[in-house]
Every structure is written in C-alpha cells, then in structure tokens.
Amino acid sequence: MSGRDFLAMEDWSPEAVDALLRLALEVKAGKVRGGLERKVLAMMFLDPSLRTRTSFETAMFLHGGHAVVLEPGKGSWAIETELGVVMDGTGVEHIIEAARVLGRYADALAVRAFPKGNDWEQERADPIIHNFARYCEKPVINLESVRRHPCQGLADAMTLSEKFGGDTHGKKFVLQWAWHPKPLPTAVPASAAIAAAHLGMDIVVARPPGYDLDPEDHLAIRSLAEARGGSLTSSDDCEAAVNGADAVYVKSWGSLDHFGRPDQERALRDQHREWRMTEDLATATRDGRGIVMHCLPVRRNVEIDDAVLDGPNSVVIDQAENRLHAQRALLLELIGS
Ligand code: CP
Secondary structure, eight states: OOOOBBBBBBGGOOHHHHHHHHHHHHTTTOOOOOOTOOEEEEEEEEEHHHHHHHHHHHHHTTTTTEEEEEOTTTOOOEEOOOTOOOOOOSSOOOOOOOOHHHHHHOSSSEEEEOOSSOOHHHTTTOOHHHHHHOSSSSOOSSSSSSOHHHHHHHHHHHHHHTTTTTTOOTTEEEEEEEOSSOOSSSSHHHHHHHHHHTOOEEEEEEOOOOOOOOHHHHHHHHHHHHHHHOOOEEESOOOHHHTTTTTHHHHOOOOGGGTTHHHHHHHGGGGGOSSSHHHHHHTTTTEEEEEEEOOOOOBTTTBHHHHHTTTTOOOHHHHHHHHHHHHHHHHHHHHOO
C-alpha cells in the first residue's frame, strides 16, 4: 500500500478534494505546465473505456509523462483476481504479482474493474481495486470499480461548480434513474451523488421502487451532504422530482435486490421503460434551464432523448472534457514533482 490512493472521493478530506478542484480549474485555465516529467502511469483495464483511457493518456502526455495501457487477456496475461485460489483455470498472472511488479515500474497504478460475480454481498466489498491497492507499493487510482468511479465524480463536481459559478449550496440535484436494456453497476450514480453531496447540494434520488442504492452508499451520501450543508431525499415520482431541478444527472443502474439474476431483474426493470430524460422533463427543470448530466456512454432515445442531448440543457460534453482537467490535477497531486 502507498498510503495515498484515490479509490473513493470521500476517502480524501473535503479540504483535499476542494484543493484538487481548485487545481483542476487552474490546469484548465492553462496556468500549470509540466510537473509529470519522467513519471509513468500504468493503467490496467479489465473492462472497456473511451473517456477514461483517453483522458488519462492525454493527461500524462500533456504534463511530460508517459502512460502504459494494459488490457489483461489482450496482449498481457489474463489476471487471476481471487486470493488463495489454485490457479488451474484461465488466469495466468495473479493480482498479487501484477500489482507488485507494476508498482516497481510505474509511479502510480490505475485500474478499472467492474463487478464480475453474481453475489452482491461479495461484490460490495470491491475486492479487486482494494487488492490492487493492498499489494501495489505506489498510489492506486480507481478508474471505476464495483462501488465507485471517483475520477468521474471529481469531473462532475468540477462541472457542477463551474455551471453554478461556484455557488452550489442549496441547489437541487436530481439523480434520475433511467431504463436501459441491461442492469448497470451503481458506481457512477453513487459517485455522482457523493460529488453533489461534497458541494452541499439538496439531492433527490429519483428511482422506481426496488432501485435503491446500497444502504452504505445512501448513508455515505447523506452524511457528506449534511456535513456540507445539503440534504438527501428519495422519490419514486420522476416528474415531481425533476420539477424545478437545477441539475439532473441521468443514469441507469440495476436493482441490487436482483444482482446477478438479470432475467429476474428484467421483469422488474421493464415495468419502468418510460423513465428517461425527455424534452418535456428538461423544460420542467428550474426556469427550463436546469443542466442535464450523464457520464457517457449514453444510449440515445433510451436514457436521454436526442432533443435534450443536442439541446441547451445538456452539459455532457463539458463533463467529459473535465475528466481530462480533473485527472491532470489528480496526477499532479499524487505523483507530480
Ligand atoms: N464515463 C466514463 O468513464 O467513460 P468510459 O467508460 O468511456 O471511460
């Protein structure tokens, strides 16, 4: 362990997160040059990415460093992530050696690992990212694990702060569940709500019955929101929740009550096909000008209608751009000279 990982935004003190967000704005304004010369970031993608991979590689290049990207099973050895197993299956390299070796080559290790199993009680401990952090002697950055996507959360906090001129306290932030053909992980919605909580916003989680976030996430969001002067409530009425919202974060996620049983979950989810961001819903936000957010990739006309994504409420491309600046700040803070 390095003692300085970035696995969840709330692992860092609010003051440290505020400092990161300030640095991200300075970086975006072009006030910071270099700082990562001769530094190496090793990135391990156990799952695909467009934004995360590209923005981290670009961040390292822009500040004079280098990024090595590994996709286990595609050009590097397939990784066995379970501890204490007899490795007579498909995994060739164990997570313990992979973490230790990459820690000798690189200044930081960044890992993406989505849920793999079908038992939420096991998955919710987020074992893969925590074991990389346990066995790597350099800082580990979470590129989206089972429970958190803190780099997305950092960019989302930056975007919210920018769009409201730094005045986010008491603004209404709605995390709006959306229908999707597959049950998706809860890392992004939990991290988006943590970001809004950090900013002291009044958060409403709008979701159909059966789609609550993990109780531990709910508690983490509530505790942080209240400590920062905000609040957390839930609603199963999408239109009422979005009415008057300053920001609506649209995201789909699967029912944790049916985790690992997609056929069972589908019967529940398909009752809520109408949950999506439409032009009428966007018009119902505060003065019709509430911002509409999504981490991307987004399924057009399934999660968010074309008219909204291509209209004035959408800030999804700004969010994606801010991934780059927020991560430049994170890398400078973690391994910068
Ligand atoms: N939002 C996000 O993490 O995008 P990618 O999955 O493309 O990296």
